Amino acid sequence: MTTILNVAERMLQIKPSPTLAVNAKAKALKASGADILNFSVGEPDFDTPAHVCAAGKDAIDQGFTRYTAVPGIPELREAIVDRIKVDKGWTYGADQIQVCCGGKHGLYNMAMSLFGPGDEVIVPTPYWVSYPPIIELAGATPVLLPLSDTDNFDIKESELKKCATPRTKGIILNSPSNPTGAIFSNEALRSVADMALENKWAVISDDIYDTIVYEDGPLPHILNVEPKLMDQTLVLNGVSKSFAMTGWRIGYTAGPKHIIAAMNKIQSQSTSNASSVAQKAALAAVLGPQDFPVKMKEAFVPRLDFIIDKLESIPDVTCVRPKGAFYVFPNLSAYYGKSFNGKVIGNSVDMADFFLDEALIASVPGAAFGADDFVRFSFATSMDIIKEGMRRLEEALMKLT
Numbered sequence: 001m002t003t004i005l006n007v008a009e010r011m012l013q014i015k016p017s018p019t020l021a022v023n024a025k026a027k028a029l030k031a032s033g034a035d036i037l038n039f040s041v042g043e044p045d046f047d048t049p050a051h052v053c054a055a056g057k058d059a060i061d062q063g064f065t066r067y068t069a070v071p072g073i074p075e076l077r078e079a080i081v082d083r084i085k086v087d088k089g090w091t092y093g094a095d096q097i098q099v100c101c102g103g104k105h106g107l108y109n110m111a112m113s114l115f116g117p118g119d120e121v122i123v124p125t126p127y128w129v130s131y132p133p134i135i136e137l138a139g140a141t142p143v144l145l146p147l148s149d150t151d152n153f154d155i156k157e158s159e160l161k162k163c164a165t166p167r168t169k170g171i172i173l174n175s176p177s178n179p180t181g182a183i184f185s186n187e188a189l190r191s192v193a194d195m196a197l198e199n200k201w202a203v204i205s206d207d208i209y210d211t212i213v214y215e216d217g218p219l220p221h222i223l224n225v226e227p228k229l230m231d232q233t234l235v236l237n238g239v240s241k242s243f244a245m246t247g248w249r250i251g252y253t254a255g256p257k258h259i260i261a262a263m264n265k266i267q268s269q270s271t272s273n274a275s276s277v278a279q280k281a282a283l284a285a286v287l288g289p290q291d292f293p294v295k296m297k298e299a300f301v302p303r304l305d306f307i308i309d310k311l312e313s314i315p316d317v318t319c320v321r322p323k324g325a326f327y328v329f330p331n332l333s334a335y336y337g338k339s340f341n342g343k344v345i346g347n348s349v350d351m352a353d354f355f356l357d358e359a360l361i362a363s364v365p366g367a368a369f370g371a372d373d374f375v376r377f378s379f380a381t382s383m384d385i386i387k388e389g390m391r392r393l394e395e396a397l398m399k400l401t
Contacts, residue, residue: 026362055284072099153182170202181322193226211293
């Protein structure tokens with residue numbers, strides 16, 4: 001077949017989301033009759049709260065199905081301002097809020113508004129899979145800041161300084177983290193804050209998991225460590241994880257007015273606005289009872305305890321206990337170089353394929369997160385599935401010689 005049209009050059013370095021690809025493959029296998037246990041999906045296994053669904057239905061019944069203001073309906077932006085003030089103590093105006101089509105869309109709008117060719121953006125690694133591609137789509141260069149499981153995936157000042165150059169324009173913080181569940185310490189955030197202030201970096205704080213925290217006390221945050229960074233920081237969040245609304249696609253960004261205005265320009269020329277119906281549902285979530293995230297977290301704790309205990313009981317497997325989110329990220333590199341039926345396990349992709357083929361469990365290779373020694377498993381699934389999945393995982397690893 002003759003190729004007439006070529007894709008843009010930038011697409012040659014962009015890959016599809018590996019987490020979505022694994023989830024799609026697992027669902028296809030399950031639909032074909034395979035007994036697949038899916039640990040790949042990054043979404044709560046709870047239904048959206050009834051009052052939130054009812055608000056969406058009411059919006060449809062009332063004919064609220066047309067375009068909205070680009071940055072979001074005023075009442076939702078005002079509600080987000082109030083929620084941030086109550087929960088965090090930070091003060092924003094409604095013109096400092098953009099509502100978008102999920103957290104990923106907010107990150108894209110942010111990157112396109114802040115970064116361009118020649119800019120470098122520091123990305124702590126392991127990272128969420130979409131950070132580097134989104135930075136690259138903006139024409140900028142992601143600079144990977146290595147984090148170690150021996151340091152509980154915390155940022156080390158010495159490593160941070162190695163990443164900084166005159167071209168550094170910003171840094172992305174995700175705490176609690178996907179994929180590790182780690183939370184950056186106040187000491188680490190102090191190091192970031194000092195360098196950001198000195199060098200006028202943009203700080204992008206992805207707080208999408210901030211309601212799913214297993215530690216007591218306040219969650220460390222860059223804006224609490226250094227309030228002077230308010231004019232340099234964009235806070236990204238949404239209702240996807242906290243209210244089991246991943247498919248509703250509502251995220252939001254809070255930040256400096258002129259940056260939000262630039263993001264609104266991007267959004268006006270791409271999606272126009274987030275779904276009108278979904279915005280009304282999100283409004284009900286933000287204004288309504290805030291006990292749903294607490295109930296989810298309470299359900300996650302025994303699952304987390306079980307999966308960590310099981311992983312730690314398997315020879316040569318190590319796993320940092322997550323402090324937030326709903327993922328475990330075990331180090332399985334001790335099994336690399338071993339084989340089964342003539343196939344050598346050389347890396348995390350081989351390991352994830354082995355688990356899917358031999359144990360019928362879907363996971364995400366650590367290579368997708370920039371950390372090839374690891375494999376990610378979500379425990380946002382039932383305890384029965386977790387127990388059977390961990391039994392299969394151990395059995396599969398014991399087959400490797």
